[in-house]
Amino acid sequence: MLLVTLWGSAGCYYSHLAQGQARVLWGRVAIAEVLADPDTPPLLAQRLRLVLAARDFGQTLGLEVDGQYTSYLPWPDDRILTNLVVAEPGQIEARPFRFPLIGAVPYKGFFDRGWAESEAERFRGRGLDVCLVPVSAYSTLGFFDDPVSDPMLASRDGRLVETVLHELVHATVFLEGRPNFNEGAASFIGQEASVLFFANDLENANRRRQEVFEARTLARFQMAFRAEIATLYEETSDETTRARLREEAETRAREQLRALALTTYNPQQLADNIALNDACLALRGTYTEEIPRFETVLASLDGDLTAFIARLRDAATDANPEAKFFRSPAAEDER
Numbered sequence: 096m097l098l099v100t101l102w103g104s105a106g107c108y109y110s111h112l113a114q115g116q117a118r119v120l121w122g123r124v125a126i127a128e129v130l131a132d133p134d135t136p137p138l139l140a141q142r143l144r145l146v147l148a149a150r151d152f153g154q155t156l157g158l159e160v161d162g163q164y165t166s167y168l169p170w171p172d173d174r175i176l177t178n179l180v181v182a183e184p185g186q187i188e189a190r191p192f193r194f195p196l197i198g199a200v201p202y203k204g205f206f207d208r209g210w211a212e213s214e215a216e217r218f219r220g221r222g223l224d225v226c227l228v229p230v231s232a233y234s235t236l237g238f239f240d241d242p243v244s245d246p247m248l249a250s251r252d253g254r255l256v257e258t259v260l261h262e263l264v265h266a267t268v269f270l271e272g273r274p275n276f277n278e279g280a281a282s283f284i285g286q287e288a289s290v291l292f293f294a295n296d297l298e299n300a301n302r303r304r305q306e307v308f309e310a311r312t313l314a315r316f317q318m319a320f321r322a323e324i325a326t327l328y329e330e331t332s333d334e335t336t337r338a339r340l341r342e343e344a345e346t347r348a349r350e351q352l353r354a355l356a357l358t359t360y361n362p363q364q365l366a367d368n369i370a371l372n373d374a375c376l377a378l379r380g381t382y383t384e385e386i387p388r389f390e391t392v393l394a395s396l397d398g399d400l401t402a403f404i405a406r407l408r409d410a411a412t413d414a415n416p417e418a419k420f421f422r423s424p425a426a427e428d429e430r
Contacts, residue, residue: 112206153263287307
C-alpha cells in the first residue's frame, strides 16, 4: 500500500528507487502468457485468474484499471518494499517525508531491506521511535502498469482481492499531501469491495465479511490505545514517569488483545507479536483514522459503493476535496 515517487531527483535514495522500479518493470510477464503456458502451476494460474477477476470487478465499481494488474512479477522475497515510519519522542504522529509530486507522506519505502534497517538504526540513534513494515504491494498512481507479485499472491483469497482493489483506488484518486484520506479511502473501499466481490459465493462471502469485521475490530482497538497514549503524553511531562506509565498501558493492551474473540487471528500470537510502539501506532492511524467517517458516508448512500466511488472521484476535482466528500447531503442541497 505504499505510494512511492520515482521522479526528479539525482540523490542516491531516488536512484535506488529508480533501480528498484526498473527491476519491477523489467521483471513483468503478461498474465495472459503465464496462463497460456502449460507448465504454469495450477495454483498460480488460479490466483492470477482471481486477480484478473478482482481487477474487472473494480472497473464495474468505477475504479480506473487501465493496464493495472495485467502482468505478473516473480519475486523471491516476502516483500517488494520495506516501509520506514518515524515518530518524534512523545508523539504518535508520523514524522513526514516529503517527495516531489506526492507531497508529504508518513513513510519512506526501500527496495533494499538492509538500507531500511540501517536508516531505522540511524533514527533510533537520534532518539526517535521507528516502525519497519514489509510491503507486498504499492501503487505508482497510474504512471506505470503495476504487476501482481509473489508477495501479493501469498495472501489468502480475500486479502488478495482487497489488496488489488486498494491499489486500484490509489490509481483512481490521489490527493497530494493527504495521506490519511488517501490510505483511509483505499483501505475502506478495498475492504468493502472485497466483500461484494464474493457476494455470490456464500462460504467465501461469510469468510471475507468476518475477516473485514475482525480487521476493523483490531483497528479500533489500536486506535483506542493510540488515543490513550496521546492522553498520557499530554498529561505527563516527566519522562521517567511517562515511560513507566506507557509500559504499563501496553502490558494491559496486550492482555486485552488476548481476550478478544477473534477467529481469523490467533489472539495469543497477535498479543505477543503486534507492534504497539509510537511509530507503528502512527502508521495505523494513517490507514484507519478516517474509516468511521467513510462508513458514515457509505451509509448515507444506502450502502451503494459505486455511488461512493463516484462521489470520491467528483470530490477529488474540488478545491477542497475532503470537505466536499464529507459534506452532508443536506449541506449539498443548500449550496
